[in-house]
């Protein structure tokens with residue numbers, strides 16, 4: 613695996629206030645990392661340090677092996693960044709704007725046209741090169757924003773809230789584009805939209821009060837979402853003694869109207885044995901559903917018990 617980002621023991625203080633507290637993580641090629649946190653958690657400070665726009669108090673950041681503090685220019689060549697408000701010039705055509713961005717990234721003149729064409733092609737902009745950016749839909753403007761972030765073929769792309777303000781069709785298209793780009797680059801996606809992480813990302817990281825409190829693959833997250841409860845509905849009231857006798861069953865709540873929530877050991881679902889009991893004892897099985905925790909619930913669980921830090925002004 614190629615490590616595109618290595619962040620080691622990163623700290624950032626504003627006065628006495630520790631906004632980023634001992635953050636360590638990596639980003640591999642092919643990964644799309646969802647970066648989440650409540651307001652004020654330290655996301656922007658972390659992203660700004662990775663992009664080389666904010667000096668860490670201490671710690672190390674390597675972008676594709678290059679230290680951003682020692683060699684900022686070289687390291688930044690490996691980075692493409694789409695801020696929350698895309699830096700597009702409405703009065704330029706797509707071609708003019710991307711050409712300008714290519715020059716800013718010091719792409720040699722002879723390679724500029726092919727770099728613009730390739731960025732347009734990858735972002736679905738091939739037919740709108742001569743259109744004024746200001747006349748494009750918001751979804752297409754966002755594509756232009758992404759095209760400027762990849763024009764210099766960076767190893768890493770950082771996207772800040774890339775689908776905010778888009779309609780559902782545009783959101784789906786941009787997420788598809790992100791997944792496509794994720795195959796060849798490493799991507800960090802900062803977002804407040806939790807389902808976006810499940811849809812677009814391969815890994816998720818939650819920062820809270822400056823510390824990383826979760827760093828897991830989407831598969832690992834799916835495991836956490838598998839709640840340890842079943843909902844049972846029967847035609848006749850079941851025999852609780854028989855239910856409690858089933859291996860793994862911990863507690864049963866009566867939800868009314870012959871519906872019951874059965875809590876069980878995390879790694880031992882008694883679903884099959886509950887179904888067998890319901891059928892063999894003639895309770896009249898109407899429903900037996902494993903319950904899931906939503907990502908919102910996991911996020912709130914992780915972040916609600918520790919209040920977000922007071923805003924501090926430098």
Ligand SMILES: Nc1ncnc2c1ncn2[C@@H]1O[C@H](COP(=O)(O)OP(=O)(O)OP(=O)(O)O)[C@@H](O)[C@H]1O
Pocket residue numbers: 626629631649650651652653654655656657658921922923924925926
């Ligand atoms: N220039 C600054 N001076 C002092 N404190 C700051 C400064 N910038 C950020 N902070 C504080 O550091 C903490 C982390 O801020 P940061 O902007 O990194 O959080 P965030 O997770 O990006 O929040 P949001 O989602 O609201 O942008 C907050 O408590 C914030 O008030």
